Amino acid sequence: MSEPLSQHYHEILKGLGEDPAREGLRDTPKRAAKAMQYLCRGYQQSLEEIVNGALFESDNDEMVIVRDIELYSLCEHHLLPFIGKAHVAYIPTGKVLGLSKVARIVDMYARRLQIQENLTKQIADAVQQVTHAAGVAVVIEAKHMCMMMRGVEKQNSVMSSSVMLGAFRDSYNTRHEFLQLIGRNS
Numbered sequence: 368m369s370e371p372l373s374q375h376y377h378e379i380l381k382g383l384g385e386d387p388a389r390e391g392l393r394d395t396p397k398r399a400a401k402a403m404q405y406l407c408r409g410y411q412q413s414l415e416e417i418v419n420g421a422l423f424e425s426d427n428d429e430m431v432i433v434r435d436i437e438l439y440s441l442c443e444h445h446l447l448p449f450i451g452k453a454h455v456a457y458i459p460t461g462k463v464l465g466l467s468k469v470a471r472i473v474d475m476y477a478r479r480l481q482i483q484e485n486l487t488k489q490i491a492d493a494v495q496q497v498t499h500a501a502g503v504a505v506v507i508e509a510k511h512m513c514m515m516m517r518g519v520e521k522q523n524s525v526m527s528s529s530v531m532l533g534a535f536r537d538s539y540n541t542r543h544e545f546l547q548l549i550g551r552n553s
């Protein structure tokens with residue numbers, strides 16, 4: 368690694384016209400670096416490690432749905448947060464994923480620099496890859512600080528993105544059932 372992240376935050380403070388030596392800012396570079404590393408910890412994680420064998424035999428072939436997964440990510444264009452909820456569903460074909468694992472998969476990809484569309488796709492592909500499901504659906508609804516705090520300042524706009532794979536793409540009824548269950552009209 369080159370210079371530690373904290374050194375760069377020191378430069379950022381100067382670039383903003385601040386005095387990094389003043390009392391309130393003395394430990395800020397170190398704290399900011401630590402916070403940023405935490406917010407980007409998804410880079411240190413892998414799908415294998417997250418799932419860690421928590422796949423269970425099941426003859427359930429009904430839709431499994433995990434709603435309202437809290438989501439915190441950083442947009443790769445401005446390094447500002449986007450915050451919202453993810454809804455994930457899949458149709459098992461013999462294997463189901465441990466309950467907490469879906470949320471952990473969402474978190475692993477969210478804790479990287481992202482755009483919402485790619486994040487949605489990566490989550491769907493990961494669930495598909497791990498479960499070999501007959502279909503996977505992911506919907507993310509999020510508010511972007513880069514829209515709310517700067518530029519157009521559209522305080523209440525929520526961005527919505529979705530990826531439908533397999534049965535969710537092919538079958539109107541399956542897609543419709545999922546969208547109903549997450550409280551959206553299709």
Ligand SMILES: [Zn+2]
Pocket residue numbers: 442443444445446447511513514
């Ligand atoms: Zn942005």
